[in-house]
Amino acid sequence: MSYESVVVVLDATRPDSIPVNALTVLRDPIEIADDVPHSTRRALPTSVPGAAVYVTSNPNGEGAVERVGRGARLIAGEALKGDELVAASRLMDRLWSYEGWEVAQTHESLVRYLLEETYEVLDAIVDGDRQTLREELGDLLLQVLFHSRIAEAVPGEEAFDIDDVARGLIVKLTHRTPHLATDPSGDIDVAAQERAWEEMKAIEKRRASELDGVAVSQPAFRLVEQYVSRVSRAGFPEELIPVELIAMATQMRDLDGLLRMKALSFADRFRVAEQYVKNHVDEVDRAPVDCLTPPLDRWSAAWRLSATE
Template sequence: MAEVSTVVLLDPLRPDVVPIEAVSFLSGPVQIDGTVPEPVRVALPQSTAGAAVIVMMDGDGPRIAALATSGARIVRAAPVHGDRLVEAASIMDRLWKRGGWEATQTHESLSVYLVEETYEVLDAILSGDEIDLREELGDLLLQVLFHSRIAQAHGVFELDDVAGALIDKLVHRSPHLTSSGVVDIAEQELAWERLKDVEKARASSMDGIAKSQPPILLAKKVMNRAARAGVTEIIPQATLESLIERCREADAALVDALDLLIAEVRNWETQQSRA
């Protein structure tokens, strides 16, 4: 059997795409490895046993390393930025199709996790722990994948539609993407808000405010929108600030009480572990 001189690796995420560097190696006899899916196999030249060029799926680390050690040239496509996002979406799809817990969820049942994961991201930011932040952002990404998959199951939209809507928004609201030179941040922010207002075409500056956010954040958003609209005298500023301060005090008192409870639970758990 001829020694393998070249290994053409196909990307499992897009097995029907051949690396451009590999095209010249596919003009002669090739072995088609059993790992190559049948739909891809039929599009390739007929497999020739013992050929010096072998086409196989990427991913079998030890086997590929052994071939490289034997002197074979390894040809694979360069990784595409965002490939792991595609892989994550594929895993989400596989989980859904298995019909387990994932397939029983709804937008409503997951909403509590979405809020919780968002605050865990904020905690990671405040802690300054970049490794923790990476993990928490992954958990938040899972929520995006999950809600997109639920919508796909109902024929409403899918993950690509979510990404497409974001792309359209970023391109439309970021005219500086096509300009050169230094970006003026103040002008950039102004352009973003102006284009956003045109897109939304809201009848009121109060439209689109998320009412489910915590009261203090809601107050800040409403007051900012009111100031932009030029309406600031309906409720005295002092009254609003007093109410906001009362919210802060109540939040602080609740956090202090919960910190005591957390400490007590940890103390109890420590005692139980020693018992």
């Protein structure tokens, strides 16, 4: 009996899932490629070298490409948006399994990285750099995966994993966004959507105070701005808001802007000095030295030269 030549490609992120269209051909003799995981091989018939049906997890592998080139029918599961998220989660599990630096981290030890990655995402948005934004969002995703994996290792009922995080988001979005349930065909009333979101949020949270839920870890002047916004929304009279609170928040916001400008100016001058050190060694070595000061090293000379740029 002759069999149709077929290449069955398993989903690399879910190799234990068999494409529905492949169920009938898997009853024929099959050859299983070496890239198919052992757990999946055990669920399949015994591999027969040279069989007409070739099962693989790699559509670009030599065996698959050669057979398809000779006219073999290709059966592959449909790629789904989010498949790479599954792969990223599994990669995080692999990193964790090595029991190296990763398993020694805590939510607290990763705070600085979470902040840095968040600000780098903001920088990419402000700069309008889409390539960098994609990369930085990936770094931020790593933080989400990392914190979720740490939480998974916590003993007891407080443990949760990345699926719990995603499931909670799905429930929240579905509950707070009515048109997800009604699937409207026309234009969506954005104002009505925002009102529904806030109404559902209020029902869910049932907060004792209008100020509950404000992130207190944010910069102090932003904290004041959010508090003022919240109390104003609650009908609190503006004249009862302490004047000094507003004044200090304004001052701190202005100081933050001034400090930012000075930091950026320092960074610009450092880059000039850095280039002198790297590319203008002779010029730096000949830089005039004040006879009243100790001899300047290369960095000091470059710093003085950078002031003239």
